[in-house]
Amino acid sequence: MKVKREKLMNFTADVMKKMGCDDEKARVVAEVLVEADMRGISSHGVARLKRYVNHIKERIIDPNGEPEIIFETPVTLAIDGNNGVGQHIAKFSMEKVIEKAKKYGIGMATVRNSNHYGIAGYYAEMAVKMGLVGISLTNTAPLVVHTFSREALLGTNPIAFAFPTSEKYPILIDMATSVAPRGKLEVYSRLNKKIPKGWAVDETGHTTTDPEKVLSNLKQRKGGGLLPLGGEGEEFSGHKGYGLVLLVELLTSGLSLGSFSYDTYKGKGKITHFFAALDPAIFGNPEKIKEHAMELINSLRSAKKADGKERIYVHGEKEYEKREKSLECGVEIDEPTYYELRKIAENLDIPW
Ligand SMILES: NC(=O)c1ccc[n+]([C@@H]2O[C@H](COP(=O)([O-])OP(=O)(O)OC[C@H]3O[C@@H](n4cnc5c(N)ncnc54)[C@H](O)[C@@H]3O)[C@@H](O)[C@H]2O)c1
Numbered sequence: 001m002k003v004k005r006e007k008l009m010n011f012t013a014d015v016m017k018k019m020g021c022d023d024e025k026a027r028v029v030a031e032v033l034v035e036a037d038m039r040g041i042s043s044h045g046v047a048r049l050k051r052y053v054n055h056i057k058e059r060i061i062d063p064n065g066e067p068e069i070i071f072e073t074p075v076t077l078a079i080d081g082n083n084g085v086g087q088h089i090a091k092f093s094m095e096k097v098i099e100k101a102k103k104y105g106i107g108m109a110t111v112r113n114s115n116h117y118g119i120a121g122y123y124a125e126m127a128v129k130m131g132l133v134g135i136s137l138t139n140t141a142p143l144v145v146h147t148f149s150r151e152a153l154l155g156t157n158p159i160a161f162a163f164p165t166s167e168k169y170p171i172l173i174d175m176a177t178s179v180a181p182r183g184k185l186e187v188y189s190r191l192n193k194k195i196p197k198g199w200a201v202d203e204t205g206h207t208t209t210d211p212e213k214v215l216s217n218l219k220q221r222k223g224g225g226l227l228p229l230g231g232e233g234e235e236f237s238g239h240k241g242y243g244l245v246l247l248v249e250l251l252t253s254g255l256s257l258g259s260f261s262y263d264t265y266k267g268k269g270k271i272t273h274f275f276a277a278l279d280p281a282i283f284g285n286p287e288k289i290k291e292h293a294m295e296l297i298n299s300l301r302s303a304k305k306a307d308g309k310e311r312i313y314v315h316g317e318k319e320y321e322k323r324e325k326s327l328e329c330g331v332e333i334d335e336p337t338y339y340e341l342r343k344i345a346e347n348l349d350i351p352w
């Protein structure tokens with residue numbers, strides 16, 4: 001089903017306003033969720049609106065919570081999100097980081113007591129739009145079973161990294177450090193599809209193709225969960241994926257003195273983030289650096305293709321192409337999500 005961007009944006013913002021957000025906060029949530037759907041990232045689009053509504057009702061999210069700088073140096077910030085809306089806190093933090101990077105060449109921020117912020121790439125992209133290299137990381141609910149364990153303690157902890165290029169779009173690597181994020185299991189579940197073997201394990205630690213089972217076990221903290229990048233055990237380097245999950249956990253919750261993933265969503269969200277921006281100008285001529293990166297990108301694209309493959313991509317490319325299509329033809333959302341949104345509209349007495 002296709003819906004016009006503006007309609008989806010206005011509706012999402014109206015829902016957040018009805019839940020107590022001011023215009024600015026409502027707008028940024030709408031923008032980040034709708035951007036995800038526009039890019040084809042349906043795991044993190046408007047389908048997540050119901051969760052935010054519930055989190056506000058359960059007081060996990062304070063719709064009026066404002067971020068507060070609790071420590072600052074010329075190039076770093078430590079921010080307390082005061083349990084506010086994740087997208088608002090993240091945008092505020094990345095803006096501060098960008099200011100520092102523009103002034104001193106680098107900027108970094110840790111954030112604690114925040115909430116789910118949507119696609120990590122949105123904030124890395126804010127930096128790249130200003131000509132900077134951008135990094136955005138977050139921890140999450142406990143969702144990932146680390147190598148040789150069958151208990152989810154760590155998060156799907158995404159890494160987003162944006163690098164400026166001299167073509168229309170930057171390189172935008174935006175990925176969970178697990179084989180799949182929880183959101184992808186939600187997509188499979190609402191479409192009544194089995195997940196591939198190797199994405200997740202059940203409470204016994206064995207691979208399962210049943211997304212409902214994994215999601216329900218995770219909700220009840222009953223055991224099992226998503227596998228780190230590389231999958232189960234050490235054979236395909238699951239231990240290296242586990243290392244990446246841990247790296248994100250330490251830069252977010254570790255540096256911010258915030259809650260580790262296993263202590264999130266106990267009363268409040270308590271999610272932590274890390275943001276960084278780097279001005280290429282502190283290493284040389286930014287235009288030359290962009291051109292240099294282009295040489296690499298073009299070499300990668302024009303490499304000999306594997307049998308049966310017609311095109312080689314770089315990171316971000318698929319999503320940017322999908323975004324252009326969405327702008328032209330409307331934003332694609334699946335049927336269950338469409339009906340869910342209409343239900344939210346009905347429950348909150350908001351026109352759809
Ligand atoms: N807020 C949170 O708590 C949270 C947690 C986990 C994930 N997420 C978000 O979930 C979203 C989806 O994550 P994902 O891991 O499913 O991403 P994905 O697997 O769909 O894509 C990962 C990256 O690979 C790139 N890519 C895809 N196919 C490619 C190819 N053939 N060649 C080169 N590059 C290719 C994409 O452009 C993207 O940068 C991300 O936006 C992430 O930030 C958020």
Ligand SMILES: O=C(O)C[C@H](O)C(=O)O
Pocket residue numbers: 043044116140141143156176180181182183184
């Ligand atoms: O679902 C979460 O809480 C984290 C993230 O958005 C994910 O999809 O893994």
